[in-house]
Amino acid sequence: MPEPLLRVPLDRTSPVPLYFQVAQQLEHAIEAGALPPGTRLDNEIQLADDYGLSRPTMRRAIQYLVERGLLVRRRGVGTQVVHAKVKRQVELSSLYDDLTAAGQRPTTQVLVNTVVPADGTVGTALGLPAGTAVVFLERLRLAGGEPLARMRNYLPTELVELPTAALEERGLYQLLRAAGIHLRVATQVVGARAATATEARLLGEARGAPLLTMSRTAYDDSGRVVEFGTHIYRASRYSFEHTLVGR
Amino acid sequence: MPEPLLRVPLDRTSPVPLYFQVAQQLEHAIEAGALPPGTRLDNEIQLADDYGLSRPTMRRAIQYLVERGLLVRRRGVGTQVVHAKVKRQVELSSLYDDLTAAGQRPTTQVLVNTVVPADGTVGTALGLPAGTAVVFLERLRLAGGEPLARMRNYLPTELVELPTAALEERGLYQLLRAAGIHLRVATQVVGARAATATEARLLGEARGAPLLTMSRTAYDDSGRVVEFGTHIYRASRYSFEHTLVGR
DNA sequence: GTCAATACTTTGTAATGACATATTGACGTA
């Protein structure tokens, strides 16, 4: 199958790496339907030649798309398009970011912003002895005027200043980033349970209504625990969606 | 910080790639605590030299661990250990595999194994016109003798033979793999809702009890839809756990 | 005509060399 892709020439003066330029061009071609699922790409030597690149650079571009689930490669066979559109890799993002990306314009009510002694669960999650003072946030997140989630976060006190006004304007992760804290890894658990009376009232659901629960521990560049959160979402208005890539 | 790691020499005759051997050694050292979070590794040139490898190979080993969230690199600074233990990357696995890996010994009851016409939802998910005949499976998964999930799967008829006896012995994904079908990409949505009376009875929960829901569309090597499933899990006994890696 | 050995294609792994760029810290000067 020939590839008469009209290609934008690469910009070697750009700070954007060549492999990334190529990967993006391919990704656009796939998303635009120019390379429908099942298409076999030329072999990497040929492609490298077409683009005027070396084979490692071309491989790197292809590898990037393989890892994102757009392409599949098999030795002796070739490279094929698997999937036209990837929702977005599971990534370390916040609810605020997700909603903003979806054009939802989220708002936040800060219910609690104080310092409390850590209980056992919070202590172990943050790697601090129980009883240590930690920042405790409780926030209500709304989208389109409707309550969506109640979020509870615990952070080490010395980490960053979090004024309530700022938290009503921006997401927690945005504020952390602005403070030069780079989140790198997180472990999270997603489950479900029934709403208590208080939770139901807050979220505008019936008592006993099913809620999605998510608890997350997020780590820094340097391995420090930055944040531990336990959140509840209205199951009627929210779900977690992502793309998995195998092998 | 020096690195007097006692290293197993690399096996150049092994079919296991050198970069992977190195990555595993580092991973073990990190998990064993020999390289606690925050440790700065030697620079990659030094490391390559220590192992007797070229820089690209050493880079590849490090890169692998960076992508899994164990290490962090910053240009001009160096490579640091972030996190000692990674739960397990979010991967394209089946409930059966997950339970087996956790040592739970799952069992399966096949409730329905038949061919039905696809309704609208199933049709669009599988990319077939509504009304097309598709294989319909309904299975009850138990762990430790207790019901855990009810799973409904829809598959194209021509894909593979799925005898009920085989489905009681093995997981669906195992059977697909055995038939030479390589799952590559999947998109899934995790939510929650209340159990209907029938569902509650089947799973041994009270009516209205919160359930975790997961629907997944899984794709082949070549981009074909292999399977569409809508599953419900007892929230009291199951949750989704994974590690996210940022940036 | 069938089956097995072989050749070819394509990706996978690895080494070597070169230059670019971000970061830190030290040094020197105002």
Next chain:
DNA sequence: TACGTCAATATGTCATTACAAAGTATTGAC
């Protein structure tokens, strides 16, 4: 002392080359 500059250090990008291994197709023998 404060600030800017520069050097040292580390990772990031890219090219070139060679060989290994897997999968497919072809060819040849029986």
